[in-house]
Amino acid sequence: MTSEAGTPPVSSSERRPLRAREAAHLLLTTSAEGGTAAVATVVGGPDGSAVGSRLARLRPHDPPGAERTLGHLGSDRLDVLAVQLLDEAMSDPRARDGIRTVDGAEPYELYVEIRRPLRELVVVGAGHVAQPMAHLGALLGYRVTVLDDRPDFATRERFPDADRLLRVDFSDPFAGVPLHERSHLLLVTRGHKYDYECLIRALRADPAPAYIGMIGSRRRVRATYVQLVDDGFATDVLDRIHAPVGLDIGAETPEEIAVAVAAELVMLDRGGRGTPLREVERVAERFFGSGGADTPSTSEEKDT
Amino acid sequence: MTHEDDRSISEALSEARDAGRACALATIVGTRGSTPRKVGARMVVDPSVGLVGTVGGGCGEAEVIESARRVLDTGAPERVRVNLTEDFTTWSPAVCGGVMDVFVERVLPDDPSISSSDS
Numbered sequence: 158m159t160s161e162a163g164t165p166p167v168s169s170s171e172r173r174p175l176r177a178r179e180a181a182h183l184l185l186t187t188s189a190e191g192g193t194a195a196v197a198t199v200v201g202g203p204d205g206s207a208v209g210s211r212l213a214r215l216r217p218h219d220p221p222g223a224e225r226t227l228g229h230l231g232s233d234r235l236d237v238l239a240v241q242l243l244d245e246a247m248s249d250p251r252a253r254d255g256i257r258t259v260d261g262a263e264p265y266e267l268y269v270e271i272r273r274p275l276r277e278l279v280v281v282g283a284g285h286v287a288q289p290m291a292h293l294g295a296l297l298g299y300r301v302t303v304l305d306d307r308p309d310f311a312t313r314e315r316f317p318d319a320d321r322l323l324r325v326d327f328s329d330p331f332a333g334v335p336l337h338e339r340s341h342l343l344l345v346t347r348g349h350k351y352d353y354e355c356l357i358r359a360l361r362a363d364p365a366p367a368y369i370g371m372i373g374s375r376r377r378v379r380a381t382y383v384q385l386v387d388d389g390f391a392t393d394v395l396d397r398i399h400a401p402v403g404l405d406i407g408a409e410t411p412e413e414i415a416v417a418v419a420a421e422l423v424m425l426d427r428g429g430r431g432t433p434l435r436e437v438e439r440v441a442e443r444f445f446g447s448g449g450a451d452t453p454s455t456s457e458e459k460d461t
Numbered sequence: 462m463t464h465e466d467d468r469s470i471s472e473a474l475s476e477a478r479d480a481g482r483a484c485a486l487a488t489i490v491g492t493r494g495s496t497p498r499k500v501g502a503r504m505v506v507d508p509s510v511g512l513v514g515t516v517g518g519g520c521g522e523a524e525v526i527e528s529a530r531r532v533l534d535t536g537a538p539e540r541v542r543v544n545l546t547e548d549f550t551t552w553s554p555a556v557c558g559g560v561m562d563v564f565v566e567r568v569l570p571d572d573p574s575i576s577s578s579d580s
Contacts, residue, residue, distance in 0.1 A: 178474040298463030
C-alpha cells in the first residue's frame with residue numbers, strides 16, 4: 158500500500174486534535190474529489206481521557222501518493238496502530254465501517270469509518286429511461302452524469318438533479334468523463350447502433366467500470382453479442398455486460414425500468430440476491446411449520 | 462451513510478458552529494440483530510434546531526436524545542446501548558429485534574475549523 162520502490166509518497170502529518178466536525182468534512186470532501194479517507198475515533202478504552210479523540214488518514218485522488226495523517230489519539234503507540242488499521246481498511250474494498258479492537262495490555266476500541274471515491278452513474282442517452290434513472294441515481298447517492306449527442310436532450314430542465322450534463326459524440330462518448338472502478342454505466346441511447354459503439358468503448362476502458370448495463374430485448378442483446386464476437390471480443394467479455402438490464406420485476410414503463418436498474422445496482426453494491434425477502438426468510442414456514450399459523454415452534458427461534 | 466447523509470450531517474455541524482452553538486453528534490458504531498439503521502448512521506442533536514438525520518426513528522431514538530442532553534451538559538462522551546428487543550405485544554416501538562451501540566459526543570463551536578488546516 159505504500160510504495161517501497163520508486164518515488165516515495167509525499168506524506169505529511171499534523172498532530173493537533175482532530176474534532177468531529179472537521180473529520181466529517183474531510184471524509185465528505187475527500188470522497189467527492191475522488192480520493193479515499195478513513196477516520197478512527199476512540200469509543201472505548203481503559204482510560205476515558207482518550208475517548209472521543211480522532212485520527213484521519215487521507216489518500217487524495219490528486220496528487221496520487223500524497224497521503225496525510227491528521228489528529229492524535231492520546232499516545233504515539235495508539236497512533237501507529239490506528240494508522241496501520243486505517244491503511245488496511247482503505248486498501249480492502251470489503252472493509253466496512255465499525256469497531257476494531259486494538260489489543261494489548263490496554264485494549265482500545267476504535268470506530269473506523271471509510272469513505273471511498275464517490276460512486277458515479279453515467280447515463281448514456283438522455284431519453285425516457287434516463288430521466289427517472291438520473292433521479293433515482295441521485296437519490297441513491299451516485300454522482301450522476303447524463304450524456305447525449307443531441308442538443309435539446311441533456312438539459313438542466315429535463316435533468317434537474319444530475320451533476321453533469323454533457324453533449325458528446327457517441328463515437329467517443331467518454332472523452333470528457335474519465336471512467337474508473339466506481340463508474341456505473343447505463344447505455345440507453347436512442348438506437349442500438351449507438352449503444353453498441355458506446356459498449357465497445359466501455360468494455361475497453363481501463364480501469365474497468367464497476368457496472369455496464371445495456372437496455373434491450375433478448376433479441377437485441379443476442380444480436381449485440383453476436384456482433385461483439387464477430388468483432389473479435391472473447392466470449393467471457395459478455396459476462397461483464399448486464400443485459401437485458403435490471404432485476405425481473407415486470408417493469409414496463411420508463412420509470413419502472415429505472416427502478417429495476419436501481420434495484421440491480423443496490424443488489425450488486427450490497428451483495429444481495431434479488432429474491433423477495435419473504436422467500437429468503439420464510440418466517441411463517443420456519444416458525445409455524447410448513448402448514449400455517451396454528452403451531453408455533455418456539456425452541457429454534459433465532460435472529461439473523 | 463450515503464454521500465447525501467454525510468453532507469447533511471456536515472452541514473448541520475457547520476451551521477451550529479457558525480451560530481456559535483454547541484450540539485451533540487450521535488453515531489451508530491455497532492449493531493446486532495435487526496435494527497432500523499445500520500452502523501455509520503448519524504444524527505445531530507442541535508438544541509436550537511432539533512434533529513438532523515436519524516439513528517432509527519421511534520426505535521430507540523428517545524434514549525439517544527436523552528444521552529445527547531447529558532453530553533451537552535457535561536461534555537463527557539457516552540456510549541449508549543439501545544435495546545430494541547422488546548416483546549411485540551407491548552406495542553412498544555422498540556420491537557425491531559436488535560441491539561445497537563450509539564456513540565454520543567459533544568461538538569463545540571470553537572473546534573479548530575477547516576480554514577486553519579493546511580499541509
